[in-house]
Amino acid sequence: MTPRDLLTRDLLVLFGLAGWALAVPHYGSPFVVSMALSCLMYVVLSSTWALFCGATRYLSLATSAFFGVGAYVSALGLETIGWVGSIVLGAAVAAALAVVMGLAVLHLRGTYFAMLTFGMTELIRHAVTYWEKQVTGTVGRVLTVVPEDGVVYLTVLALAVLALATSILVRRTRFGLALAGIGADEVRAQTLGVPTRWVKTLGFALTAAFAGAVGAAMAVRWTYIDPVTVFNPFIGFQTVLIALIGGATTLWGPLLAAIVFSLLAETLRLSLPQLYMMALGALLILCVLYLPGGLASLRWGSLRGWGTAMRTWWTARRYEWSGDQARDEQRLKERRRAV
Amino acid sequence: MSLQSWFELLASGLITGAIYALVALGLNLQYGLMRILNIAHGEFLMLGAYATWAAHTGWGVSPLLMIPVSFVLLAALGLLIHRLAFQRLTATSPNLDVFEARGLMVAFGLMFLVQNFASLVWGADLRGYDYLTSPVSLGGAQFAANKLLVAALALAIAVALIVWLQRTLLGKGVRALMQSPVGARLVGIRTERLHPLMFGLGLGLAGVAGCLLSMTYTIAPAMGEPYSVTALIVITLGGFGHMGGALAGGLLLGVVEALGMHFTSPSLKSLLSYSVFILVLLTRPQGLFGRALKT
Amino acid sequence: QGSAPPVRIGYAIARTGPWAGGAQVSQEPNYLLWAEQVNAVGGLDVKGVRRPIELVSSDDRSEVETCVRTYEKLMASDKVDLVLPPWGSNANFAVAPLANRYGYPFLAPTALSRRLVEMRLPYFFLLLQQPAPMTGALVDMLKANGVKTLAVIYVDDLFGLENYAALKVALQGSGISMVEDKSYPGGVKDLSPVLRSIKDKNPDAFVGFTYPPDTILASKQAKEIGFNPKFFYASVGTAFQLYKNVITPAGAEGVLGMGSWNAKTSPGAKAYFDAHTKKFNGKEPDRWASGHCWAGLEILSAAVAKVGLDRKAIRDYVARTEHSTIIGKVRFDGSENVATPGTVGQWQNGEFEVVWPRAVATAPLNANKPAWK
Amino acid sequence: MMWYRDTPFQLGGSGRAHLKVQGLSAGYGAFLVLRDLSLEVRPGLTVVLGPNGAGKTTLLKAINGLIGRQGWITLDGEDLPEKTDQIVRAGVALVAEGRQLFPQMTVRENLELGGWLLGRDERERRLAQAFHDFPKLRERADQLAGTMSGGEQQMVAVARAMMSAPRLLMLDEPSLGLAPKMVDELLTMARRIADAGTTVLMVEQNVKKALAVADRGYVLERGALVACGPAALLARSSVVREAYLGAAAGDTHSASEAAHRAMRPVAA
């Protein structure tokens, strides 16, 4: 397929999915809608995470910081600036935070970057806690005026479509290529003319803006938000997990993983909870070991491949355990000695 | 402030710091040396704690006796996990970055597995027992006997590790192995032995830490995460792979927190320790004791 | 008999994650015990017809989002007959408006915040005594025993802050001066610097608005540094069996905490206590919220027996009636339970006794805490 | 500055190792680079020549167990094990293509690790010896190997391989990136190592200089041996001269083409 065909395909898939998601509230029960909603939340978070972190291999654990900041903006501003206003402002504040954070830490790579983003998230969380306590005398906030559930759903859906559309486009622009180059070899990319610092900061801010917007939108569902809940590092971890399981360098991987994850979680959760979480853990490990490219890399071929691998493994074990192997080796040795 | 209260403050900071260091040592082997960001570290620590608790309250086994036992149990578990997961991971990852990312995911999987296994077996209730809690006088100040024991053992283990890694090439061998697997094989390192060994050792140390901590703190299946985080902070502060660094980093963190709690508000404790952490990382990314790396 | 359709009662609660500890002590065991007991006598009395209870439950993974989603499912898709509340203030905050919208009466045993009361949700009822009566009772008791100075620590969240604020209000005009007040972040691993500085001030009473792990940490470290005020009060966790196990009964002697009932409170309480201990192999209910949880279930049973499964009617019944439960009278003003007075509990000889106010006390107060053991 | 000292290398196991390769096939996945190759590495210094992509590196990797192989390899009449660490234990060391240093460890640590199989004292002794042989490395002992210049890294790689005191030392383009003077010194050193009792197998692109110090040579092309013989003879053979020494270079870039043109067998 030519790049143009691919673009058409991707856009068609996106429209198809968006249309389907749009129709969900009309035939699905409220539960299906709320499941779709949390699924969409992770679609936005993980596909935008993958957009920057997957391509550049900067493992950011700051998603929950942006999410939380968005949530707080929405909690503070919903009454004064309205729904759209607080989403936009949430995105803007998160992006601004990302720019500041990025300028401070984006020169460090790998482990250090991951640790720093994590540390900064915690720092922000504690700072917000402290500030709330000092200034307002309490830590949490109750959101009383909230929009309709349908509005929240549509907003997050719109964000998801926007996130995926951004991913589709970015992959085709020089910006996306620059991100990939930074991931492959930053200095080399620089010497080939990529203004790495700008690209990184911009990419980081883009990710943050989406996370902030989602945070702003989701806050209203929780009625009461406090730093521990909205800056919960597990929001960040889960985002990373979904993106990596889906395939952090792929376009549809995070989406796929978010859907699979939500469905699996919902169906398994109702039965034995601990076993479900254990199954999830085991599945995660198996997935990493046998599907390292992520869910998006799953093809019929890989299934066949596993089959063959299993058979060869089994044949080898039989050969080994039956003692044939030792015998053959012995025979070979003797023959060689004869020569 | 009197000299006496200074002493008390510093000592309690150092004791907490030693606990931090103890928690960090195992992870330092795994992450500092082997680049396995074992986010499930705290969960394995929890296993060690539960094993000790169960043995003590169930059969009356002395927690002291459980120190070597939980080390062996967890180390064996580590070898098993390595065989099942990390062996394949090392063999199939194209480079260190990818290995690290995948290792992180496996560790997440382990976290879910272990945490919920514990909650399945022991239930989600908080647990604890009473052992060696009687205060001991030390230079005019009082400290719980079990905490002193934890601190002493933490120091002993850290020093033993430092000396051991210094005297043998094992630590360097593992680091080498991660930097260039081919190079490591070329100098004759049995990579398929050394790697599991270090991983198992890391888990064993987590087991020891868990065993000791169960004497002082309450335990629950979900208790692991804060310990993993603390451990990560400590080893980042000290410099990845430096056992001495982990010890110093832990002690530093403990003292900073104790002083911070005393002179400002305890609420600022986390703010303070994360600020120190970020400051150190920004000014000395290689940690306080790591060596600078320029390319 | 078997033909009666079951009453489907749904809830989500933490079985995994950080909330599970509390939820599995104070809440879910009661739901299970209740369903078992009710079914053992033929089912729930619905206006004279006995119908078996079918619990539709799932794990909320200690996540607000999952909790919200599950309750939406229970109330909107599954259309269960009744719901039981989840564990903790955060989850209740998120679910309460939802229950209100769908018109499900909600009797929350483990939510504690003025803000929940202020939201004025008609279908939402809080069983626990609010900070004001609780701290009021505490201060009352301290004053009656001649306490002059007091030091307080509190955890940095809504629970800690609201209680601290209520305490300050209660202290006004009581003649007790607060010599030290410190807040600390949850999950702290060392409280000794704070305790040492409090020890130096030598207050008559120590008050901690703490969660179970911190309660135990504070107790252990108080023992460690030899800090033994006449009154040692720590809120959540002292009423747990765990406390006695970890600190040992001798060590716990004289420690005060939030507790509202024990097996001596009423015959019903004794029956409940024994049934609980028997069903869960010696696991005792805690002497605080477990009682409220059970009381909520009692109220619900009574309401259903009286008005059937019409949820509006149940709500009206709950709101208007004065209920008698194992923890005594319960009556709601708005969302708040105004009948149960604020109480203080104390460990005495291995039992957590209600010691204040005298009207509901199960044992007299031991005003001189012995040294830690 | 002197790059090396005149004292001879002290190497262990001067067993005059003798490597025999028969019917060796090796490659990457399904793609076989070497097919049914047989050669013999006698005590002394043997050099393997060949154009780019001929499979020289593949040959050394196969011997050293870094890639899978089929065929027989014996060292002093005993089967060479299959796993690299066992091969190294058997006394074979390789300076690999791409050097395979530990970039984020110091030069000293790199060398120490070269002596992984040795006892502490022995390792210390050899380390002193290595620093003695490469004074430049002593000077830079605490620099991270990854920050050394290209040529310096090559020295580290060679020194590291020497640390294990091998019976058979294999060098893959040891002179890569070295200044001409250094190349001379390195080749002299290889010669002296061979004289001291270690068998040396070396892949070299510096054909003229390599043949000058080597005892024997092989020419490898497209995975097959096209010529072999004593170094002196090879150096004089028109095949090699035309293909590698640029004597009458023209458009000839392989020994087989040259041989074709010359229509003359190479003396073996």
Next chain:
Amino acid sequence: MLEARGVSVRFGGLTAVDAVDACFAAGELVGIIGPNGAGKTTFFNALSGVTAPTSGEILARGQRLTGRRAERFAARGVARTFQTPRVFAEMTVRDNIAFGLRFAGRRPRRFWLWGEERDVPWSLRTPESILALIGLPQLAALPAAAITPSQQRLLEIGMALATRPRVLLLDEVAAGLTEAEVEQMARLIRRLRDELDLTVVWIEHAVTTLLRHVERVIVLHQGRKIADGTPAEVVRHPEVVEAYLGDEMADAGSGAAA
């Protein structure tokens, strides 16, 4: 074209490049030689913006670029190769080249817009034409990790060319080649210089060939420039012979001089 004024680079106590002045005029082919660790690569790092010089100035086409980031150097037409190949291992050979092309000739300040117009030589228009130029078309579809190091060095040249440079800095591109192949490489470099009208600076240890093809040689030794002149002059320079050449050019020296 490209000028270094008193450039020094220090790492801690080590002075890797010590106050080096050099000027490369348009269309020149200059060789740099020097012993291992003389500071050649470090000098290149400074010239291409990869390492900021500790002191001194660098000017590209009259513009002062000292302290700027590497992409500014690329935008000013300075391109380089790396001694240890740094190709994008997971991309195909073709994509490696296409990468440079997409960022070529555009100024970062106008990142989203079109950059300055330039008439690009025909042979630098597409990845295919560049591959043809460096002679790797048959490997276009392979991942860069799967080709041999010498082929990767060629690819490095291709990537550098893709940025449509004015100045090309080559760091030991002929390492690991046989003499005949080095000769071929030298011809390729000369062709590139002639056809694309480039300034080429070339570090190489294969002195014999290098000296035959370059017009000027700079010799670095312990970070300092010890000689700068035509090959014939340089091979007779006693300090150079002492520090670097040894008896390498004893016979060829006269040939080069001739």
